[in-house]
Amino acid sequence: MAVFKQLNRQNQLLLLCSTLYWLANPFVSLFLNIYLWRVANSLLMVACFNLFLFLGVPFGFILNGWLLRKLSNKTALRLGLILQGVFPLILILLGESAFRYLPLLGFINGINVSFYWGNYNLFIYDLTTDKTRGYYTGINTLLSTAAATLASPLAGLVIGVLGQGWLQLEVSQAYYLSFILTTFIFVLAAMVVGQINTHEEALDFSLSGLLAKKSPGWNRIRLLNLTTGFYGGVFSFSLGILAFYFFGQETGVGWFNGLIGIISALAAYLAGRLATPSRRILTALVAAIPFFIGSLIFSLSWSLVTFYVFAILTGIGTTALLTVKIPLDMKEMDQGHLSETQRYKYLVDLEIFLNSGRALGILLLILLANVFSFELAYRLTILVIGFIPFIVLKLVKNLNG
Numbered sequence: 001m002a003v004f005k006q007l008n009r010q011n012q013l014l015l016l017c018s019t020l021y022w023l024a025n026p027f028v029s030l031f032l033n034i035y036l037w038r039v040a041n042s043l044l045m046v047a048c049f050n051l052f053l054f055l056g057v058p059f060g061f062i063l064n065g066w067l068l069r070k071l072s073n074k075t076a077l078r079l080g081l082i083l084q085g086v087f088p089l090i091l092i093l094l095g096e097s098a099f100r101y102l103p104l105l106g107f108i109n110g111i112n113v114s115f116y117w118g119n120y121n122l123f124i125y126d127l128t129t130d131k132t133r134g135y136y137t138g139i140n141t142l143l144s145t146a147a148a149t150l151a152s153p154l155a156g157l158v159i160g161v162l163g164q165g166w167l168q169l170e171v172s173q174a175y176y177l178s179f180i181l182t183t184f185i186f187v188l189a190a191m192v193v194g195q196i197n198t199h200e201e202a203l204d205f206s207l208s209g210l211l212a213k214k215s216p217g218w219n220r221i222r223l224l225n226l227t228t229g230f231y232g233g234v235f236s237f238s239l240g241i242l243a244f245y246f247f248g249q250e251t252g253v254g255w256f257n258g259l260i261g262i263i264s265a266l267a268a269y270l271a272g273r274l275a276t277p278s279r280r281i282l283t284a285l286v287a288a289i290p291f292f293i294g295s296l297i298f299s300l301s302w303s304l305v306t307f308y309v310f311a312i313l314t315g316i317g318t319t320a321l322l323t324v325k326i327p328l329d330m331k332e333m334d335q336g337h338l339s340e341t342q343r344y345k346y347l348v349d350l351e352i353f354l355n356s357g358r359a360l361g362i363l364l365l366i367l368l369a370n371v372f373s374f375e376l377a378y379r380l381t382i383l384v385i386g387f388i389p390f391i392v393l394k395l396v397k398n399l400n401g
Helices: 002-006 009-028 030-040 043-067 073-127 130-164 171-193 218-247 250-274 277-300 304-334 344-371 374-385 388-399
Strands: none
Touching: 009 030, 009 073, 009 130, 009 171, 030 043, 030 073, 030 171, 030 218, 030 250, 043 073, 043 218, 043 344, 073 171, 073 304, 073 344, 130 250, 130 304, 218 250, 218 304, 218 344, 218 374, 218 388, 250 277, 250 304, 277 304, 277 374, 277 388, 304 344, 304 388, 344 374
């Protein structure tokens, strides 16, 4: 709280928006994927939904760029929050017929997600500097992880109590009520964004020169996003699916995710303190080692105990790597040649490579799931993913000089 009070009002409001977003996020990411798994009981179906989601994100970033030529960053961010709040309700209302349109629905949700992240990242770039981004990212990750830590057990309890407890609702009805709560939180976050004061200068966005090299190290930044996306796409839904596989019900998944969230929150705080510009390489090394060890243990020994080890160690690793990656992205943006009104092109460029990596990771899982069993497909995918942070470490070393 002492650090939070030292920030200016704009950064405080942005952090509050992010915290509310992550308070609602477990309902629309973790438990939305579990809902799809419950109904379809198919890894391929859930993976397909997420594959098209990540394919939709770059398209949504481009669409958002065109909107920013007419709308303010603040208005577009509020639109993204509202769209994400409404989407799960639409999925529930469609019922089983939603599975006929699952790729399309995933693509649409990717657009919704991009409206939030495109404008939120633009806010971070505008309101922070290279000296403050590492610590800001650490605080932001700490608060967002803490919010998700609180929300995950709450979401599991809501679904478990309503669906299996005193109301004895059908599972779909319990999910429906939980998603209504989510919509309320997203609307509250949109109201917070309305209090942020920003300049209303329209962006000069077009597809011309979008993928051109923008700074000396820009191709390395692209590769950094491609590699982090490779494991990020698989992890985005797999931890929830694997937790449900081992626990068999939402309440257990919620408590498990809450535990991992506590550990990740501590990792975020420590990484934020450690990841100064001069110690980014050290932070990436500290992240890569537990990530690799956790992935190796779980890929070689499939059990609930090793799943805990895997989730804890990779949670520490991914949190620390995120704290390093975001400041490096924006440092290279600072060194680029685009004007202030064209700065959004940097974010679109990054998202194309980040989500290409996510799609490649999911495609690997889909390919293996078509050949091998559920268990073996995951074990092989996680074994490959375990080596990715060492590639990230090499890129961080090159980018940080």
